[in-house]
Amino acid sequence: MPVVDLAACSKRDLNAALHALPADTNETHWRVENPAGQHSLAAGLDAPVTVEIAGHAGYYCAGMNQQATVIVEGNAGVGVAENMMSGMVHVKGDASQSAGATAHGGLLVIDGNASARCGISMKGIDIVVKGSIGPMSAFMAQAGNLVVLGDAGDALGDSIYETRIYVRGSVRSLGADCIEKEMRPEHRQDLQRLLDAAGIADVSADEFRRYGSARKLYNFHVDNAGAY
């Protein structure tokens, strides 16, 4: 297993080596020592490899990830897995703002809490947060699923499009055009799939409430002007 010690080589060396991996590489499991909160670690990967980051990561860890599995053994800074297309990112600590922002696919699992704007403008990613999420999460969220085992902060799902939000705890407030929706069998089934994928065995899909778009702001109407 290749081990890259960032106390001895640069982030540029690490990312360049990971970008150079061919699709059929045998070096499928990497470990990154001494990350020291550096930014853009393992960003732009496009190979079916696993990268373990032995500590805290800074901004944009695993940004635009494709195919790879990136595991952060500490906390992650702003925009972890931003614009991810596929693969998986697992943060074992807490995540800062804008976790999974604009991401089109893949799975982001955060064992701790996620700060404000979690899942902002998400476009198809699945995000599972085992703790709580901050305010303005799922702002303008377009597609995908956001699952929260803890609580959600203010203005959840403001101006949301078609993302589905599942919250097990309390929601401090809902944003414009976001409403609670019925949990039908297909939603429970989908949620169970996400819980399974995140390795969560002791929580039932029945414990969650679902939130999504009222679709009242999809086309402008003067009577809704105050909500824009």
Add this chain to the structure above:
Amino acid sequence: MDISHIPQTLPRFSATFDPHAMAEIRRAAATGIYDIRGAGAKRKLPHFDDLLFLGASISRYPLEGYREKCATDIWLGTRFAKKPIHLDIPITIAGMSFGSLSAQAKEALGRGASIAGTSTTTGDGGMTQEERGQSKTLVYQYLPSRYGMNPDDIRKADAIEVVIGQGAKPGGGGMLLGQKISDRVAQMRTLPMGVDQRSACRHPDWTGPDDLEIKIEELREITDWEKPIYVKVGATRPYYDVSLAVKSGADVVVLDGMQGGTAATQDVFIEHVGIPTLAAIRPAVQALQDLGMYRKVQLIVSGGIRNGADVAKALALGADAVSIGTAALIALGDNDPALEAEYNKLGSTAGAYDDWHEGLDPAGITTQDPALAARLDPVAAGRRLANYLAVLTLEAQTIARACGKSHLHNLEPEDLVALSIEAAAMARVPLAGTNWIPGQAGL
């Protein structure tokens, strides 16, 4: 009593409540919604027309027209990128989205730009095959919405343009009304079909220049430091915005004045927010000079460029290149008087048509209607754009030679005078026939 002999007061329109202002009041009262339109500021503004070149005479030595070389090429992205861009002419095509424009129009822009040896730019809607396929050099915009954003397309691009704002609506996000959210547009943007799309005005994962520096570094890491990274700002506080863009690590700064067009936004935004292109260039150049980065970080100026004189004036004031959007659409066929009857049916007239958001463009450019879009022949329209770019270049060269310059970049403020006090103050060149630059001490 017969009063016919008494002179009558002529009906008099108010300069304040003119017919346009009154019509807008009536329209607002009837609908309850602000006016949305495309294009840039239409009000009269201090502009390049208020400047003149001095030309050579006894005190300056001209170059022989057509015989002595006047080069036009330009390098962009020489600060950090491993693969900077080399263009034949300092006139690029500005970012315009597939969605706001038809696929045929995007293809035509790519064709025309490639023939002319310059770049074209994507927009708020991702990269289409038509555009990438026909564009020799393609700049990929990185916008707050991140519609269609993906690393595969980033790797296919020749440069990345981080869009902070645009001149038509600095501080505002994109807008595309439901009429233009076709199946293909909806799919590319991950939106429900027919929705009135309102893009965010701020980027979702960074705020402020310190974050922007980290974001730019991420984009460089993802692309292995190969591609030039532009930062585009709407002209508001150009000295500070350009300074911060440079501090954040930009290779190129794109500065868009309020005459720069948009696909759709509120008329009140277009006409009342931002500053004219003429007023923005010198503070931007000053920022680069103060930082010791002039010509190291390239400056592209856009907003109201129409002819080779405008190109030459922007370059003389210190820009490295200019960018055109509205003029490029006109070259493709937008607002053509030959379509007057159809513009009349839409309640407009050729030359004034700006309801681009409605998607009914009879020229097939600002539409997603397949039948209308099919009217635009991308090959012929691309040829028209290439011709137009060639004329812009020839005109700029004509002026540069007359000023004794062997490269368009050698044009300088000293070659210019202003026709109005306002233009003299904004462009920081003397009022014609004087040595007075308002706001600066005289010689």
